Amino acid sequence: MIMQRLTKTGIARMTAFLDSLTTESPLPYPSDLLESGECAEPFPQLTEIEDRSFRTRLEIAEYLYPKLEGADQAALQRDPGIWSWLALFYFRQLCEKGHGGKYKPGALPRWVLAADSYTRYYRHLIAGPYQIYRAHRADPKRAAALLCNPPGKMGDVVEQIASRQDLVTNPAVVEAATALYVDPVSGRYKRGAGSKLAGSPRRYAAVLDQLDLTYDLRSMSGERLLTLLPTEFERFRKLPA
Amino acid sequence: MIKRINYTGRSKILREDARVFMTPREGARAVFRVELKLGDYGLPPDAAIRVEAYRLTTWMGFDFGTIAMPDALGDRELAEFGDGEDILFRVKVISADPAKRVVLAEADGIRGSAPGDDPDGREPILPVVGEDLGHLVWELVVEPRPILKMNKSVPDWRGAAKHPAFIALVFPQVLRQVLVAATNPDDGSDPEDNRDALSRWIRFIERVPGVPPLPERRTPDEATEWVETAVGAFCRHQKLLDRFVGFWHPEVNT
Numbered sequence: 327m328i329m330q331r332l333t334k335t336g337i338a339r340m341t342a343f344l345d346s347l348t349t350e351s352p353l354p355y356p357s358d359l360l361e362s363g364e365c366a367e368p369f370p371q372l373t374e375i376e377d378r379s380f381r382t383r384l385e386i387a388e389y390l391y392p393k394l395e396g397a398d399q400a401a402l403q404r405d406p407g408i409w410s411w412l413a414l415f416y417f418r419q420l421c422e423k424g425h426g427g428k429y430k431p432g433a434l435p436r437w438v439l440a441a442d443s444y445t446r447y448y449r450h451l452i453a454g455p456y457q458i459y460r461a462h463r464a465d466p467k468r469a470a471a472l473l474c475n476p477p478g479k480m481g482d483v484v485e486q487i488a489s490r491q492d493l494v495t496n497p498a499v500v501e502a503a504t505a506l507y508v509d510p511v512s513g514r515y516k517r518g519a520g521s522k523l524a525g526s527p528r529r530y531a532a533v534l535d536q537l538d539l540t541y542d543l544r545s546m547s548g549e550r551l552l553t554l555l556p557t558e559f560e561r562f563r564k565l566p567a
Numbered sequence: 568m569i570k571r572i573n574y575t576g577r578s579k580i581l582r583e584d585a586r587v588f589m590t591p592r593e594g595a596r597a598v599f600r601v602e603l604k605l606g607d608y609g610l611p612p613d614a615a616i617r618v619e620a621y622r623l624t625t626w627m628g629f630d631f632g633t634i635a636m637p638d639a640l641g642d643r644e645l646a647e648f649g650d651g652e653d654i655l656f657r658v659k660v661i662s663a664d665p666a667k668r669v670v671l672a673e674a675d676g677i678r679g680s681a682p683g684d685d686p687d688g689r690e691p692i693l694p695v696v697g698e699d700l701g702h703l704v705w706e707l708v709v710e711p712r713p714i715l716k717m718n719k720s721v722p723d724w725r726g727a728a729k730h731p732a733f734i735a736l737v738f739p740q741v742l743r744q745v746l747v748a749a750t751n752p753d754d755g756s757d758p759e760d761n762r763d764a765l766s767r768w769i770r771f772i773e774r775v776p777g778v779p780p781l782p783e784r785r786t787p788d789e790a791t792e793w794v795e796t797a798v799g800a801f802c803r804h805q806k807l808l809d810r811f812v813g814f815w816h817p818e819v820n821t
Binding site: 398399400401403404406434438440441442443444447448457458460461491492494495496538539540541542544545546 | 577617619621622623624625626628647648649650653659661665667668669670698699700701716
């Protein structure tokens with residue numbers, strides 16, 4: 327299908343659809359919004375998007391990056407129409423289902439880009455992985471900690487790191503998070519990476535907050551940053567691959 | 568809020584000592600230049616100066632030489648950003664020791680201004696910006712400095728933010744939220760520190776008739792009481808009730 331961008335009307339109808347999913351009278355999936363017309367208009371460059379399945383957020387980003395690389399990235403970054411269209415296109419794959427197969431869409435910024443809010447921007451299920459991938463395009467593997475989850479799930483590492491501009495764009499911070507929380511063999515989170523206890527992503531963000539007051543974290547390698555972390559992080563450094 | 572302890576005594580750089588000027592260019596990437604006055608901070612001559620630009624997940628760093636030999640000449644291109652909208656800047660002074668790379672001084676959350684703007688270097692205490700806020704009309708961001716966001720879908724949103732009814736209904740709550748943050752002992756702000764954005768608010772409200780000085784030592788209850796006293800005095804001084812009634816029932820002469 328040729329990629330489009332949702333118009334304001336399209337976004338309003340998509341929002342109405344998402345809102346309805348939390349009621350007793352959910353609306354049917356509005357596939358008509360994807361077609362060019364009042365609700366959608368062509369993306370500036372002709373781009374074919376396939377309805378394919380992805381195992382991880384990284385796979386989504388890897389698929390989309392070459393397709394969107396030639397676009398005006400500044401405009402793309404803050405265009406809710408494009409990201410909303412993509413989220414709607416992949417909705418049935420991205421949206422979790424609850425009891426009785428009922429969709430559980432979660433908060434609106436997961437689907438409609440909160441383009442002006444850095445604290446909600448990263449929650450978009452398509453724009454989030456794409457922009458993280460783009461920020462670390464020189465070595466996307468180092469961002470595994472932010473991209474290894476299934477496409478519809480963020481996880482606490484993403485919540486703690488991606489909500490902070492200075493952390494999510496910092497290669498050392500992201501590389502060290504991957505070393506701590508991602509099993510290099512399976513490519514999945516290590517056991518305990520979702521906890522809130524000692525050495526957890528929540529504590530990692532808090533410790534970084536403190537280190538940032540003293541050190542220029544931008545000047546460091548991920549390896550050097552790991553040596554500055556307190557002993558509570560040993561359990562993740564030592565966990566077998 | 569997690570308390571952060573500044574063990575190294577890192578200096579805050581005053582806004583007027585780190586100014587950023589943006590030059591938007593039609594059909595081309597924005598450029599910026601900086602004006603730095605770092606001579607009075609007692610920083611080592613070999614410490615490095617870096618300016619960082621950031622927006623959402625986009626970041627760029629620029630080296631501006633050292634304290635002894637600053638290299639702030641000429642415009643720098645914001646190649647990663649395209650247009651210059653919504654970009655914030657951070658100025659860092661970093662120790663020369665490559666093993667430690669300690670941050671010695673910093674100013675963060677700087678908005679670029681157009682050349683010729685704001686000639687005396689003062690910034691408004693509450694900058695107002697237009698943003699896409701969904702169905703919210705306004706939103707207050709307190710950190711790193713208070714900013715009032717207006718939904719840019721509101722026609723003439725700048726005018727709306729100055730409307731007497733809007734001011735009467737919204738500003739007391741804005742003031743309350745900012746003062747609660749400013750009086751929170753864990754927020755790291757120091758009322759004696761004239762460089763802190765929240766401290767500016769304390770000094771601003773203390774000049775309003777009827778507002779007592781903020782007690783240096785205070786319990787949470789005393790802080791709450793002080794905030795409510797300050798908000799009440801502000802409303803009185805600004806005649807917010809009269810303003811609202813004048814909008815709601817213009818025929819009533821209050």
